[in-house]
Amino acid sequence: MSAREFKLIFTGPMGAGKTTAIRAVSEIEAVATEVANTDRDTCDKESTTVALDYGEITLTGGSRLRLYGTPGQVRFEYMWKILSRGAVGVVILIDGSRPDPAADLELFAGRFAHLLGEARIVVGVGRGDSGNGALAPLYEAAGRLGLSFPIVSADVRRREDVLTLLEILFTQIEVAGLDEVAHGSGG
Numbered sequence: 351m352s353a354r355e356f357k358l359i360f361t362g363p364m365g366a367g368k369t370t371a372i373r374a375v376s377e378i379e380a381v382a383t384e385v386a387n388t389d390r391d392t393c394d395k396e397s398t399t400v401a402l403d404y405g406e407i408t409l410t411g412g413s414r415l416r417l418y419g420t421p422g423q424v425r426f427e428y429m430w431k432i433l434s435r436g437a438v439g440v441v442i443l444i445d446g447s448r449p450d451p452a453a454d455l456e457l458f459a460g461r462f463a464h465l466l467g468e469a470r471i472v473v474g475v476g477r478g479d480s481g482n483g484a485l486a487p488l489y490e491a492a493g494r495l496g497l498s499f500p501i502v503s504a505d506v507r508r509r510e511d512v513l514t515l516l517e518i519l520f521t522q523i524e525v526a527g528l529d530e531v532a533h534g535s536g537g
């Protein structure tokens with residue numbers, strides 16, 4: 351049986367943890383394109399991604415996931431499209447402590463919605479209040495776009511949490527039969 355490979359994207363606003371998430375799970379040394387962060391008002395951290403992150407992980411069933419992280423800043427938006435090509439899954443990471451997480455989700459889900467014929471979405475929310483109803487505004491934001499996808503709390507510094515996001519996403523991809531579409535039903 352030939353090894354099956356799938357391309358997944360991690361996206362979301364600056365500082366949500368895309369680079370952190372890929373580092374947390376990659377079984378190869380993750381590739382990063384970090385530069386010093388000059389936008390400390392938006393997000394107070396040392397560095398920011400300007401082109402992409404890259405990592406790889408093999409699932410228990412043998413499927414190999416190629417993980418691409420986008421930059422979070424809208425000025426690098428041209429990379430979002432380039433990185434999206436051929437992706438069958440999108441992980442949108444949301445920082446629940448930012449001023450308007452629902453608006454962030456609306457922006458990113460809207461920008462990646464064009465992939466939904468051949469891809470699925472999962473949303474991971476960090477730093478937020480994980481209490482009952484805390485995710486409701488995010489589900490409402492998805493509803494405004496006419497979209498529905500799973501939204502779960504996740505601390506992407508924890509490998510287990512990132513793996514859970516990937517499992518939720520990969521299950522949707524399998525249920526939708528996108529793994530067959532991407533790789534041919536005969537293979």
Ligand SMILES: Nc1nc2c(ncn2[C@@H]2O[C@H](COP(=O)(O)OP(=O)(O)OP(=O)(O)O)[C@@H](O)[C@H]2O)c(=O)[nH]1
Pocket residue numbers: 362363364365366367368369370371395397398399400420421422423476477478504505506507
């Ligand atoms: N306290 C807390 N910190 C978190 C959580 N998730 C991520 N972080 C931290 O937030 C920072 C995220 O930084 P990056 O991984 O560079 O974020 P990014 O999304 O790649 O950002 P850009 O590339 O600049 O768009 C890291 O320092 C993480 O350790 C969380 O749930 N709680």
Ligand SMILES: [Mg+2]
Pocket residue numbers: 368369370398399403419420421422
């Ligand atoms: Mg990054």
